[in-house]
Amino acid sequence: MRLSSIVLPLAMLALLASAGCKQIPYSPLPAPPTGIRYEPGANSAGIARMSETELLRQKRLAQGGDKRAAFNVYRHLRSVENDDAQARDWLILAADLGHAPAQYNLAQIGMYEQDSASALYWAKRARASGYAHAAELVQSLENPE
Structure with a gap:
């Protein structure tokens, strides 16, 4: 690879970047x-x-x-x-x-405490709220092996 094939595109990028860009002042957004x-x-x-x-x-x-x-x-x-x-x-x-991670945490707590009814209830709520792994948890609770 020739040096000119690298230097020329970099020089063009630097020229384009400096020609049309203006400084945009940074102002942080307030905390939600x-x-x-x-x-x-x-x-x-x-x-x-x-x-x-x-x-x-x-x-x-x-x-x-x-x-x-x-x-x-x-x-x-x-x-x-x-x-x-x-x-x-x-x-x-x-x-x-309706906080999905809280619902999932409660399902996990129910499993830990061997309260399958509570675990299943909260796992289904987490699944309805769109929590990623809740569907798998509901399936494993409904179909224990």
């Missing part, structure tokens, strides 16, 4: 209403923590019907505060609101 706003330096063993203010904001959003916020509260309580009992209440709320 249900996105978590972490405080700088609020970490616990590498896990980002929500501030008390943010946790309250997420709880209010969830109580208003926001399924993502309910799941955010569940994850915070489960991973940061290790409060499984309270976290499960928020997981159930998220699932009731």
Whole structure:
């Protein structure tokens, strides 16, 4: 391969890029209403923590019907505060609101606790919500070998 066959196309690209492009100013978009706003330096063993203010904001959003916020509260309580009992209440709320990963998690919990009726109920809800692996789980629960 000749050097001129590489240099010429690169030079053409540089010329075209510099000729017709104008600078577009970058402005970051604000966080979505249900996105978590972490405080700088609020970490616990590498896990980002929500501030008390943010946790309250997420709880209010969830109580208003926001399924993502309910799941955010569940994850915070489960991973940061290790409060499984309270976290499960928020997981159930998220699932009731239609959050497919929460529904799938509850199906997995039902399997772990050997509650096949609960596992099947939540797996079917997750499948109806479009969760990727829920159909396989429903099939395995309906047709145990």
